[in-house]
Amino acid sequence: MRILPFIALSFILPIAIGQESKPAPTVTSGRDAAVEPAYDSQGRLLPPFKYREWIYLSSGIDMSYNPKPAMDGMSMFDNVFVNPAAYRSFLETGTWPDKTMLVLESRGAQGPSSINKKGRSQSSELMGFEVHVRDEAKTPGTWAFYEFDNDKPAEQIPTTAVCYSCHEAHAAVATTFVQFYPTLLPIAKEKKTLSAAYLKEAESDPKPQSGH
């Protein structure tokens, strides 16, 4: 792993991206709807390998906190998943329960291949995954960030990292970027769970440029 010299719209800032392709998460046949964060004896989060079977929230491409182009022209997709129990709770309440895990997967964006002659599709190149966890038993009163290096358990990112203050300052719901999850944002609006900071920012935000 090395720290790339650009800032991507990752849970974690600055983002660390593996330079080699990582093994794809194990895809198994079970649907682990009751999944909860699990740790090793040293308190490190175990990688939730089955996240591709959780609920999909959204994808972006080349999103970044920084308007400058990436220095090496790298293009990638981000996919976000949440554990099913947390999703069900959000639909009812507009916010996240204890034991919520949001996974951000980064994946290579490839140009034309097969019958696709334009645009980009997702490649088998898994470039990393990060997890944002609410676990009151482990980190009372705060959500914790973890970034996985291949299939190793991950230490919590120290709470002094800028990811914490940035999510606190800009996230639509409970330090999570619900503003980018198109099926959940209307629920948060309806349930009035949008953060004051987000609402203030949204007032002055220019209307997103759509369709271009």
Add this chain to the structure above:
Amino acid sequence: MRILPFIALSFILPIAIGQESKPAPTVTSGRDAAVEPAYDSQGRLLPPFKYREWIYLSSGIDMSYNPKPAMDGMSMFDNVFVNPAAYRSFLETGTWPDKTMLVLESRGAQGPSSINKKGRSQSSELMGFEVHVRDEAKTPGTWAFYEFDNDKPAEQIPTTAVCYSCHEAHAAVATTFVQFYPTLLPIAKEKKTLSAAYLKEAESDPKPQSGH
């Protein structure tokens, strides 16, 4: 609905896209793992509104069968979902069972908003969804395509439509574009379920341009 003058990488060719934003599919709290295609009394497929709770396979942006730019500069994401029972079966066999439903959702791609200063995220603008169904009781020996206009039941697209012959000629597995589903393609390779047509095409396909 009107037919747009460009050809997007849709299940259906040419793609028809609603000009107005459609209502988001109803997101409910149940996980309908045992979901199967259902029809009205006239044999029209009922919209599977809960597809966002199915298994996510991949996304693309501005994918097209046609290398020319879209005439109006429209940008959109495609997200693909499959019903959980079919997914589980694929993991074991490398191909799709009876009652498989693949949903292709088209959604607006928006530029910078909130803290995203670059790249694109998915908007709340649902631009349509299409379903590719294997249902031996309804259409023996062939997969059927349906495109939904808002929440109305859909007639099967006639089998003379080019979507059928194109999928037959280019799809990696059983007339489905598994070549674009990064976690399933390795399984199809391992289970040796890739179509002869796809394998031949892949041999002469230039390596996809990645990262640019």
